[in-house]
Amino acid sequence: MTTLTAAPGVGLRPVRWSRLGWVTWRRYRFTLAAVVLVLAALSLELVLSGQHLRSAYDAVKACTPAASPRCRFLDESFHNTYGGGGFLAPVLLLLPGILGAFAGAPLVAKELETGTFRFAWTQGAGRMRWAVSLLLPAGLVLALLLAALGRLVAWHDQPLADAGIQSRLEPVTFSTSGVAVAAWALLGFALGAFAGVAWRRVLPGVASAFGAWFGLAFLATRVRGHYLAPLRTTSMQLSPRNLSVDEWWTKGGARVPSTQIDATLRSLGAEVSPHGVKVHVVPNSGSVDPIQYLLDHGYRQVTTYQPASRYWTLQWIETGWLVGLSVLLLGAAFWLLRRRAA
Amino acid sequence: MEFRLDPASGVPTYLQLVQQVEQALRLGYLKPGDQLPKVREVVAALAINPNTVLKAYRELEHKGLAAGRPGRGTFVEASLGEPTLPALTDLRRGLKTWLAKADAAGLDDDGIVALVTSTMRDFRQRRPDDERGRDVG
Amino acid sequence: MSIIEARGLGRRYGKRWALEDCTLSLPEGRLVALIGPNGAGKSTLLNMIVGLTAPTAGELTVLDGHPAGSPAALDGIAFVAQDMPLYRNLTVADMVHLTRNLNVSFDTAAANRRLADLGIDPKQKAGKLSGGQQAQLALSLALARQPRLLVLDEPTAPLDPLARHDFMATVMTAMAEDGISVILSSHLLAELEKVADHLVLIADGRVRVDGPVDELIDAHRLVTAPRGALPQGCDVIESSGSHQLVRLAAPLPAALPSRPVGIEELTLAYFRQGTLIGAAS
Numbered sequence: 001m002t003t004l005t006a007a008p009g010v011g012l013r014p015v016r017w018s019r020l021g022w023v024t025w026r027r028y029r030f031t032l033a034a035v036v037l038v039l040a041a042l043s044l045e046l047v048l049s050g051q052h053l054r055s056a057y058d059a060v061k062a063c064t065p066a067a068s069p070r071c072r073f074l075d076e077s078f079h080n081t082y083g084g085g086g087f088l089a090p091v092l093l094l095l096p097g098i099l100g101a102f103a104g105a106p107l108v109a110k111e112l113e114t115g116t117f118r119f120a121w122t123q124g125a126g127r128m129r130w131a132v133s134l135l136l137p138a139g140l141v142l143a144l145l146l147a148a149l150g151r152l153v154a155w156h157d158q159p160l161a162d163a164g165i166q167s168r169l170e171p172v173t174f175s176t177s178g179v180a181v182a183a184w185a186l187l188g189f190a191l192g193a194f195a196g197v198a199w200r201r202v203l204p205g206v207a208s209a210f211g212a213w214f215g216l217a218f219l220a221t222r223v224r225g226h227y228l229a230p231l232r233t234t235s236m237q238l239s240p241r242n243l244s245v246d247e248w249w250t251k252g253g254a255r256v257p258s259t260q261i262d263a264t265l266r267s268l269g270a271e272v273s274p275h276g277v278k279v280h281v282v283p284n285s286g287s288v289d290p291i292q293y294l295l296d297h298g299y300r301q302v303t304t305y306q307p308a309s310r311y312w313t314l315q316w317i318e319t320g321w322l323v324g325l326s327v328l329l330l331g332a333a334f335w336l337l338r339r340r341a342a
Numbered sequence: 343m344e345f346r347l348d349p350a351s352g353v354p355t356y357l358q359l360v361q362q363v364e365q366a367l368r369l370g371y372l373k374p375g376d377q378l379p380k381v382r383e384v385v386a387a388l389a390i391n392p393n394t395v396l397k398a399y400r401e402l403e404h405k406g407l408a409a410g411r412p413g414r415g416t417f418v419e420a421s422l423g424e425p426t427l428p429a430l431t432d433l434r435r436g437l438k439t440w441l442a443k444a445d446a447a448g449l450d451d452d453g454i455v456a457l458v459t460s461t462m463r464d465f466r467q468r469r470p471d472d473e474r475g476r477d478v479g
Numbered sequence: 480m481s482i483i484e485a486r487g488l489g490r491r492y493g494k495r496w497a498l499e500d501c502t503l504s505l506p507e508g509r510l511v512a513l514i515g516p517n518g519a520g521k522s523t524l525l526n527m528i529v530g531l532t533a534p535t536a537g538e539l540t541v542l543d544g545h546p547a548g549s550p551a552a553l554d555g556i557a558f559v560a561q562d563m564p565l566y567r568n569l570t571v572a573d574m575v576h577l578t579r580n581l582n583v584s585f586d587t588a589a590a591n592r593r594l595a596d597l598g599i600d601p602k603q604k605a606g607k608l609s610g611g612q613q614a615q616l617a618l619s620l621a622l623a624r625q626p627r628l629l630v631l632d633e634p635t636a637p638l639d640p641l642a643r644h645d646f647m648a649t650v651m652t653a654m655a656e657d658g659i660s661v662i663l664s665s666h667l668l669a670e671l672e673k674v675a676d677h678l679v680l681i682a683d684g685r686v687r688v689d690g691p692v693d694e695l696i697d698a699h700r701l702v703t704a705p706r707g708a709l710p711q712g713c714d715v716i717e718s719s720g721s722h723q724l725v726r727l728a729a730p731l732p733a734a735l736p737s738r739p740v741g742i743e744e745l746t747l748a749y750f751r752q753g754t755l756i757g758a759a760s
Binding site for chain 3 (some may be wrong): 020022027082114117122125339
């Protein structure tokens with residue numbers, strides 16, 4: 001096989017990337033297999049569940065006449081059965097963060113924790129090349145795998161979007177489909193890598209990375225609606241396909257504080273609670289529908305929302321800042337790595 | 343020949359090697375023209391520093407007992423002019439007889455050594471060394 | 480020719496200087512024994528030489544004036560750390576292949592030959608090997624990189640005497656055959672006389688002793704006399720009433736009874752002196 005080469009220092013060539021790539025593959029092929037297995041199981045569940053969903057929806061669509069009690073019952077039971085999101089939803093929501101943190105943190109932290117960095121970083125390739133050959137392929141593979149999963153999620157949720165049960169802009173679907181899912185996985189990975197180098201220990205690294213990821217994911221749900229200036233409507237019926245951002249009442253163009261609205265509604269016999277307004281309408285009894293009362297007296301409900309048509313624009317905006325943040329974190333991880341003393 | 347090391351003797355390693363070569367020369371196990379063990383072999387067997395072996399061989403060169411031939415190794419150059427093996431066997435036999443006599447006279451080991459040492463001193467003083475570079479003791 | 484040049488080298492962790500004012504010029508083709516009490520700065524110096532830690536003061540150049548930690552330095556220096564870190568789940572064959580892929584120059588055939596001679600099964604997982612075999616594997620990988628300098632951090636500590644002998648025999652043979660330089664950090668003072676050419680003793684973060692072993696032995700003697708009887712210029716390393724271990728500046732007067740001091744005795748005396756200094760500061 002290989003034999004002697006030139007004396008060191010004389011035209012020293014750096015170690016080839018292909019060689020370093022082999023090292024990463026050899027060390028982590030079983031971990032990769034395990035991840036692929038988990039994702040395959042998840043995918044299988046999605047495919048089966050998706051097929052059930054589709055056949056149920058096809059039955060609803062095929063039912064005629066659409067206004068008949070039988071067809072409306074079918075429609076309602078479809079809504080009830082599939083509107084909740086199922087057990088997969090929280091799993092899929094957290095998966096990019098979990099996988100990212102568990103992939104990113106141990107790559108460097110395990111070496112530091114077990115002391116093998118004393119071997120790895122004193123080889124001819126040096127620690128920076130070693131780190132790049134480890135982190136870049138892993139992050140890329142993770143992002144690609146989750147992008148594929150996201151495609152499957154989008155396929156799965158198609159009937160729900162068509163039926164108007166679920167908006168593609170809702171957190172459950174938005175962050176687990178399209179390109180954003182890959183970006184969320186990348187962020188988890190970048191957080192993991194940075195935490196791993198910072199803590200030098202696997203467990204604190206994974207835990208803090210996931211914690212930070214979770215916080216950012218929560219923040220994103222609040223901020224998502226404002227990526228672009230939301231549209232406004234005074235219509236009382238917002239299609240569930242759209243994502244409502246905020247709603248308030250106005251009178252004569254000026255905003256009316258909600259406390260005043262609540263008081264007015266209560267005086268008309270409605271129950272106002274944090275969950276909404278319960279209005280008992282008894283036809284022909286002479287009592288008033290409070291909402292109608294408000295509308296008759298010049299109150300208007302303004303709703304700001306993001307239309308479903310903006311799905312891809314919003315996806316790319318979210319992906320943009322996620323990738324930007326990830327790049328920053330990875331850069332910080334490399335900077336910290338260079339400075340790391342034994 | 344094979345070297346052996348006595349780590350507890352207090353004698354520096356290189357000196358032990360030198361002494362063992364001289365001993366081998368004295369007893370006739372090494373003759374002029376014989377090759378001394380290669381540095382690599384000594385080092386592999388004894389786990390000592392090669393520079394120590396080189397130092398021992400240099401010392402032997404300095405004493406005129408060996409010479410290095412570049413690329414070939416280190417070879418014995420001269421002998422210590424000690425008696426041949428048969429002569430030694432003869433001397434050994436005579437010594438055994440004398441020791442039996444000394445033992446019968448009631449001398450213990452320390453007494454024998456003291457007698458030999460003092461007699462040797464007298465012997466050397468009356469007959470000075472004859473240019474053979476022999477070490478005493 | 481010096482293989483390591485340090486000038487005013489220092490490393491600080493927070494407020495504490497782990498190593499201070501270290502100036503060394505270590506010779507090539509020699510085995511330098513690095514000794515000192517634990518926590519005295521030995522590991523810090525080794526870590527800086529192999530590029531795992533950066534100095535906070537002074538400068539350190541290795542091989543032919545390359546900065547420590549630079550690509551040329553990493554290429555020419557092979558390090559076997561304490562506890563011989565290896566990837567425990569990889570097989571021996573994988574470790575050989577992996578090390579080859581992490582380096583520019585690597586003699587795979589020699590590594591495999593050496594491992595075969597030692598009876599190490601290439602399909603065995605590295606973590607399942609015995610202590611002695613792990614040490615030999617780590618050493619074989621290091622030597623196959625054809626380094627100019629081999630740095631060993633207490634490599635024989637966990638080994639039984641036979642394994643230790645085999646390990647050192649391998650190192651010495653590599654010195655004899657390939658002319659490599661070795662820096663060995665060790666606590667096994669009794670064995671230093673067999674293997675060390677040059678001695679560096681670090682105590683309390685500073686270099687206390689630095690020189691060829693022969694010169695050091697020649698320069699120290701244990702004098703059987705009270706302290707007052709010593710001539711001027713004698714540096715007393717250790718004093719115990721009737722015995723003084725001194726470092727000579729000039730030959731002792733013949734009347735003063737004295738004997739030479741072995742390496743182990745010498746180094747212990749400096750250890751104790753270093754501890755006293757450390758306790759006083």
